[in-house]
Amino acid sequence: MAEVSRLPGPVADLWQWQLDGSCRRESPDVFFHPDGERGPSRRNRDRQAKAVCAGCPVMQSCREHALRVREPYGVWGAMTSNEREAAYAGPPGFVAASRAAS
């Protein structure tokens, strides 16, 4: 679960971007791995999810949200959970740079 203290408040404008996400037309199974998934299966699923994100009109907002609230699971804003963990562990400013990268 994301750190709830970092979640934006209950203001519709702060969540509006989610209504425009390209993933709304996809199965959640593309974005969230099943228990125990490893290796090529996981890489292929992550690649499929990132391809959807690449054409998403709200990718930047999604990525910023995921990094800000430290979403622990799934592909958000074309970043896997492992890539987000690497951003958190990186040097100061790396998360901000990851937010800006697209």
Ligand code: SF4
């Ligand atoms: S960037 Fe990816 S995960 Fe985020 S809303 Fe768009 S399609 Fe969904």
